[in-house]
Amino acid sequence: MTVSTRDPTEVAAWVRLTTTPGVSARTARNLLAAFGLPEAVLSQEAARLGEVAEPAAVRALVARPDEAMAERIDRTCRWLDVPDHAVVTMADAAYPARLLDLADPPLVLYINGNAARLQAPSLGIVGARHATAQGERNAQLFAQAFSEKGLTVVSGLALGIDAAAHAAAIEGPGNTVAVVGTGVDIVYPARHHGLAHRIVDAGGAIVSEFPLGTPGRANHFPRRNRIIAALARGVLVVEAAERSGSLITARLASEIGREVFAIPGSIHAELSRGCHKLIRQGAKLVESPADVFEEFADLGTPQRVAGQAAVAVSREAGTMPGDVFGGALSYDPVSFDALCERAGMIAEAASAALLQLELAGAAERLPGNRFRRLA
Template sequence: MSPREALVALNLLPRIGPIRVRRLLESFTDATAILNAPKDRLMRVDGIGEETAKIITSWESHADPLTEIADAEQRGISIITHDDADYPAPLRDAYDPPLLLYVWGDLSPKDRHAIGVVGSRRTTHYGKQATKKLSYQLASAGYTIISGLARGIDTAAHEAALAANGRTIAVLGSGLAKLYPPENLALAAKIAEGHGAVVSEFPLNTAPDKQTFPMRNRIVAAWSQAILVTECPAWSGSLITANLASEYGKPIFAVPGPIDKPTSLGCNQLIRDGATLVMDGDHILEDLGQLPLQKSTATPSDKPLPLPELPEDEAKIFSYINAAESPVDLIIEKSGLPAHVVTATLMKLEMRRLIRVLPGFRYTLR
């Protein structure tokens, strides 16, 4: 048995976990040696009691690594370990890094520059719009958006990253063969088809439960350069992710919400506790201090870059905005378009980072 197959076997065993496996790997030469070790030798390792040692010594009755690896290959899923070059660098420094990762799609060195976007499954229109705006801006700036593929905020974050033609990573609280929620299968497939990856530390057929989601959250916290919470109640798994990231010394950003809405209590409390209040992607970019993508710097002799080709309504409204401040009422009057069309189009232009909004619903060029 190869060391990789032995790692897959260890990952398939019940009630072991990454912390115990790490202790075992520190005491043995590799995963193969762990599986071949006698019970009394295993029990000398801190945290390995008799029950755990029995599971390991009888591993063949619990795990079939060759079938698991073949199933993953058939599904187009790769299994990467700590020894592989594409294992995410930020996870190597985590307290309890995943033993291995199942990856549907592709990982990139660019994913080191990642921002976790998390929030409630039961979200409001306000929460979704804030998430889409900020995630679009961050993805456009070159950051990989990491979230959990859950309903609500997670879904909005992934969709906005795709809309920006950026990268996004979905970290699951289930095995990839038991993708949850099932209605996001199409979204997961789109992510995997050239826009990032869907990943899990769990064996393929692991169903989601109350334990797997907190384990997923620790990966998001460790992998991300910063965490953005866009909407969540006072009790939420998103707060667990934020707290874990804070323990790693990573910045926490939060979107404020109405003080009388339970759906915003978690974010508002994070801000009260010291998280940075954000209303625009630029607030995060300024705090992080750098963009992951190096932009070419223009010289006086350079020709100005052409504007992107815009749909008719966007181009029309964009033409009414200049370096001076343009009130929304004046833009509506000049365009002759309905107010709801103008405001929706202005948001699209803002998300494209062509304009910026000023207090009092005034707009100017970036």
Template sequence: MQQDVEFIEAYQESDALLDWLKLTQIPKFSVASLLKLQKKHGLTLSQLLLLPAKQLEQLGFNSQQVEIICRPDQNRINTSLQWLKAAANRFILYFEHTDYPQLLKQISSPPAVLYGYGNYKHLSRHQLGMVGSRNPSTQGKENAQRFAHQLSEQGWTVTSGLALGIDGFSHQGALLGKHITVAILGTAIDKMYPKRHIKLAETILASDGVIISEFSPGVPSKPENFPRRNRIISGLAVGTLIVEAAIKSGSLITAKYALEQNREVFAVPGNIHNPMATGCNYLIQQGAKLVTCIEDINEEFRCVNLPFLNAKQTIEQKSSDQSLASDKLLDSVDFEVTSLDLVAQRSGIAVEDVMSKLLEYELCGLVSAVPGGYIKLGEK
């Protein structure tokens, strides 16, 4: 008897999945379109897909849509099912699935289907999106990795787009402590992009992370698909942190999506002369919260049940670091590359003593040696 129940449940699950795979083929027809149609006519998706052409036309479907509904591409469906069955760590979540992320359901254009690797239940964890430039400064790279690591240490799941630059460093920062991180692809689920991050993707999955895409196996890559995935990054998260970005960038598109989705937007301020900081500075002017430490983020989510560090401890640590970073030597190091000779000249300390002290500060995480000198990193 129990086996019969399991068989029926498995059949119903498969039947619903097939219906949603068919829906993804209908041109210019989204989840929002379906919900609108259901509200007006009380039709379920399975009922809609069984309607004859004439009734579909009466509901407002055009000839191309009618053709797809009546004769879906079975090869595309088979490709998705074959991909799903090829390995145990793969999944397909459709909009009405009980484990489809609730936060993502709330956005205006949720993906009808999510294809993924890993444990899909992690998609319902408390997530913080992190995005930024594909060509970040040394400071931007360090900020991304440091913020991601500290956020992960306190229980946040860091979500980003697996792209080069800030995205990659954000994932790496989360992985420093073997924490879970979620990556959203802008390509088909079976095409990891960029190829330079294939190893990073493997590490994410080996650390119990998740990689998802709304694009089915075999779908050709298109430039317009990358901005589309940004709404998923912000949609899965309660807030998005822009680490470093230019005015015209995909990161600001993500921030725009986050605002439209009524989610928090955070930005790390940057040097006014750095083109890669103009986007963050602009967002702050427009009302995004300026972030200098993770407590600036955490204080916006006091009601979120996470193992946060004691706020007082965090503030005291910040104060202690700032005190240390205000001595004469560190005052001589800029947040941009500062040569060793210039540090010695500004501080009035002998070069050999400067080198020794800066090595100590580098071990403390207050400065970083880079080609041409040192940069100040800020509080750890």
């Protein structure tokens, strides 16, 4: 298992599988589960691919790559030649284990900056683009407190609350991660070019699941929000209208078991209504960073990074795929927590090993974050 994907042949295969028109992320995931890594998928005959994918996707995958695809691959490989640029796939040890809590985790992440930052304990801060001055000050106060405690602040590089949180977080040791809804080589909004450079220069990271050169589109930002929600241990909503994208992030966070926090405001303020709605739905009302810290006894405690703790699954002849868990993974479904306890493995290592087993077709993920052995 590699830390990140840099080999040109591997990069080309991942780019083809994940950006070929007509091949959905779900189809790509099914193909990986059936055949292994992208190079293996792309080497299959059309008939075999047709057992897993719809006809249009099969035709697209078996066709000779066009000039646009060749340019996309070449652009990605040239981009990877620059220091602090990385492509991290689901098969890499550097892939953030927390993203596997999503029903549709991104297959590929493009990272500009410190990729290890995505493994760090983190909290999300989101809110209105047209924030009030007080809202921006609140975002700065909480982000600074989180970063000073060594926690990475995750947000979306948008105007208003996001920008205030990023700017404050880079001043502390926790730093920040910006998840964007464009290609990672594009800064949106354009006025945040300076902030984006400061994030990378300070040791933070900018990350996207969209290929290089992808412009901002309305449907990209909800997908961006699910990554923010999954990376963080909890999400703080600072200011939000009743129909705000921040509420989507909060809902997604709650659905995958993350804590949701909201700062209250005036009952007459439009940008308080979203926060009040969240509080009525069960989000914790917070007035200071201490209110957030008391929910997490272990926040700020050093944690091992998945890239350091990942367990490589041997593909050598004679090695049974499930042996990495010492028999803890059986043919009967077992919860993730129980599997970690039985195998004596930390969560990051177990997630990385399970991912390899899933790609190899040796393990199956079931509803409720349970797993069972298949081979």
